[in-house]
Amino acid sequence: MKDQQLDFEGTERRPLSEYTEKAYLDYSMYVILDRALPALGDGLKPVQRRITYAMSELGLSAASKHKKSARTVGDVIGKFHPHGDALHRIATDTLCRPAAG
Amino acid sequence: MELFSTRRAPYTGGGIAVNPARQRRRFAMIRAARIPGSTRDLMAQSYNAADIEVLSGLEPVRRRPGMYTDTTRPNHLAHEVIDNSVDEALGGHCNELAVKLYKDESLEVVDNGRGMPVDIHPQEKVSGVELILTRLHAGGKFSGDSYKFSGGLHGVGVSVVNALSKHLECWVRRGGKEYNIAFKDGRISSKLEAIGTVGQRNTGTTVRFWPDPKFFDSDRFSVAELKRVLKAKAVLCAGLRVSFENEATGEKQEWFYTGHLGQYLSEQLEKAEALPAEPITGRHESAQDVVEWALAWAPDIANVVGESYVNLIPTTAGGTHVNGLRSGIVDAVREFCEFRNLLPRGLKLTAEDVWDKACFVLSLKIRDPQFAGQTKEKLSSREAAALVETHARDAMGLWLNQHPDAGERIAQYAIANAQERIKAAQRVQRKRAVNGPALPGKLADCTNQDPARSEIFLVEGDSAGGSAKQARDKDFQAIMPLRGKILNTWELPPGEIGSSQEVHDISVALGVDPGSADISGLRYHKVCILADADSDGLHIATLLCALFLRHFRPLVTNGHVYVAMPPLYRIDAGKQVLYALDNAERDQQLARLAAEHSRSKPVVTRFKGLGEMNPSQLRESTIDPRTRRLVQLTIDARDNTENLLDMLLAKKRAGDRREWLESKGNLAEI
Structure with a gap:
């Protein structure tokens, strides 16, 4: 009784199962639709497309001079892909391999 | 108390009813289109524009009454009608409200307000009263001019009553004449006509309706509840004389308060x-x-x-x-x-x-x-x-x-x-840091020692953790930042979860050993998960829920686990900054801004991460107990939580997960 009275906020209650199912469903669908699978159109995953696009915006092509990866990293993180830089370096790395996964 | 809910917010946009199986199919088609090499040939099945039904008029209400009203008993319908009259009283146009419950379970509400409009609506070409009673989302409450403060904002209001009544009669006294209009099953059965004359000053509306029992679990009004609501209205609406009469028992009651x-x-x-x-x-x-x-x-x-x-x-x-x-x-x-x-x-x-x-x-x-x-x-x-x-x-x-x-x-x-x-x-002195194992270095503990008053926030990301530290009330709120995603501990034995640094730190900070039934050492009675409102945040929340359920079950059963709801949107309008927790709130805020001042255009940005908010914003929206939104997570032996989480997180159940995604993927909101 004391405990209940202490709860002045009138906090909402929700079953854990319901909350978790919804959270995990949203996460899974996001990953499936927007992260993990390459698009049919160009064979790129969203993060790869963002990197490629950012590089083309910076005028970096196969023919141009070598540039530090940090320049692209900064652009991609700031403009298109709001996640950490480590992830981005890994993605760039994967993109450079002959058979990207 | 009773459910007033539906009056304030219609649960859906109404209108379009899409068969769930059909939606699934549509989703499957999207999958087929997106996944190269899919063998599913669902294109052959027809799903054309013709398959979409659009319900018009009051049909959506009759089809799914549960979305618009409380269907356990017809009381909610009575509230709709009463609220309409009370809105008149709030505007200062009405000082008497009489409710009568007849023997045949019909209800009559009489007020002496201005009377519903009987002139023809310039665009819709029908009378005002007919519009009010037959169209969803019709009402004088949107513009903010006709009604200063109004309870029912969405105007689904009284048309719902009409839709769910087998018979409804409405009399309007206005401009020296009395008018009558009648409906059967939501359709007009007797057109609006003047049936007599009354004094010029005698105005008001009378609505009598016979709820259709087929829409309700019980077709009887709850008299006690009706009386309670009427009393509350009388209390709050100074100078409004409210009376209730029950024909079956001959009972009469009246409430009148002078505003104290x-x-x-x-x-x-x-x-x-x-x-x-x-x-x-x-x-x-x-x-x-x-x-x-x-x-x-x-x-x-x-x-x-x-x-x-x-x-x-x-x-x-x-x-x-x-x-x-x-x-x-x-x-x-x-x-x-x-x-x-x-x-x-x-x-x-x-x-x-x-x-x-x-x-x-x-x-x-x-x-x-x-x-x-x-x-x-x-x-x-x-x-x-x-x-x-x-x-x-x-x-x-x-x-x-x-x-x-x-x-x-x-x-x-x-x-x-x-x-x-x-x-x-x-x-019950809380275990001090000195007696137990050293508290994790990342934990910013609170100063007071009373576990019942203390809260801990498990915050996603170091940067958000930093802002949260500045935003908290140091006295009773502790912050523990988590870096990255925590280990999936669903299938690990309690002894092994300590191998993950993050999980180990959580366990030490809480003061409870994994797998232990004894939570007397719990250092905080509110354990709040604070993750970004994006997909990764949801993932972290899922993993934490799994951790608590599997290894700290008593925390969940005793209601110590909470989820803090960060806002999804930030709305900038001139110098004003507003937050919206979800789409519905965003639309509401935008509508209000549009009504207030049209000069500065509001800009909506999506909050990607908590780290983007500065500490004062974070405090206001998610941490300060006065304005935050916190949801307590509960479990019930019957709701099959274990099995569900097992399906979501166990390594061997990928097949079940696939099935789950196929059947429910369309419900995801990204």
Whole structure:
């Protein structure tokens, strides 16, 4: 009784199962639709497309001079892909391999 | 209390009904299109524009009554009609409201307001009264001019009553004439016609309806509930004479209050001894809002009276207005104690000390109230907290200083509570950092030692953790930042989860060993998950839920696990910054901004991460108990939680997950 009275906020209650199912469903669908699978159109995953696009915006092509990866990293993180830089370096790395996964 | 919910927010956009199986199919087609090499050839199945049904008129209500009203009994319909009349009273056009329940379970509501409009609507080419009764989302409440404060904002209102009644008759007295219009099963059966003359000053509306039993679990009105609602309306609407007559029992009752909430509160407290004997009341009115409250302490009462209303609609779960009242009163009492040097050395009054057994009635009238929670019984308008708080603090401070004797008694009462609390806390002293294993370095602990008052926030990301540290109230809120995603511990034995640094730190910070049934060492009674409102945040929340359920189950069963809901959107309009927790709230805010000033265009940005907010914004939106939204997670032996989480997180159940995604993927909101 004391405990209940202490709860002045009138906090909402929700079953854990319901909350978790919804959270995990949203996460899974996001990953499936927007992260993990390459698009049919160009064979790129969203993060790869963002990197490629950012590089083309910076005028970096196969023919141009070598540039530090940090320049692209900064652009991609700031403009298109709001996640950490480590992830981005890994993605760039994967993109450079002959058979990207 | 009863469900007023549907009046405030229609659950869906209405209109379009799509068969769920069909949606699944459509989703499957999207999958097929997106996944190269898919062998599914679903294109052959037809799904054309012709397959989409659009329901028109009142059909959606009749098809899915549960989305618009409470279908356990027809009471909610009565509320709709009564609220319509009360809205007239709120506008000052009506001072009498008579409700009569007939033997045939039909209900008649008579008011002496202006009468529903009978002239022809310029665009719709039908009379106003017909429009009100037959169209969803029709009403005079949107523009903000016809009605100053209105409970039902969405105007689904009384047309729902018509849709769910086998017969409805409406009489309007207006401009010296009496008109009648009748409906059967939501369709017009007798056109609007003048049936007689009345005095020029005799105006008003009478609605009598026969609810259709096929839509309701029970076709009988709950008389007790009706009476309670009518009484509340009379209490809150000063000068409105409300009467109720039950034809079956011959019972008659009338309520009439002259606008004194204190009188009502005394009545509610009955014989319990109240401090002060005459409740303290306050009232504040401006063009934008009206706050009215009455307050008294009743130390011996078993059931504390705490009623709050927004625009005459009960908010049973409280909300920002109640929080505002509480902090205003608490501040005033604290100030009073300080001013008079009443506090013993070293003693601090907490909100609980002051607010214990405080009985109150609070009525707030504001424009465009926002409600939260699944049942929409909680006010979430943030400005309400500040509004009520400022006013309550001033009024209470004034009262205390004008009645120093009673004020000192109140202060003594609060001090006694505080001393008792401290004594109790000494008995269960929280394990100090020095006796246990060293607390994790990342944990920013709170200063007070009482677990019952302490909260810990498990925050996603170091940067958000930093802001949260600045945003918290150091006294009772601890912050523990988590870096990246935590280990999936669902299938690990309790002994092994310590191998993950993050999980180990959580366990140490909480003061509970994994897998242990003993939670007496729990250092915080509120464990709040605070993750970004994006997909990765949801993932982290899922993993934490799994951790708690599997290895710290007693925390969940005892209701110690909470999820903090960060806002999804930020709306910048000129210098104003607003937050919206979800799409519905965003649209509401935008609509309001559009109505307020059209010059600066509001810009909506999506909050990607908590780290983007600066500490003051974070405090206001997610951490400060007065304005945040916290959801307690519960489990029930019957709801199959174990099995569900196993399906979501076990390594071997990928097949089940695939099936789950195929059947429910369309419900995801990204």
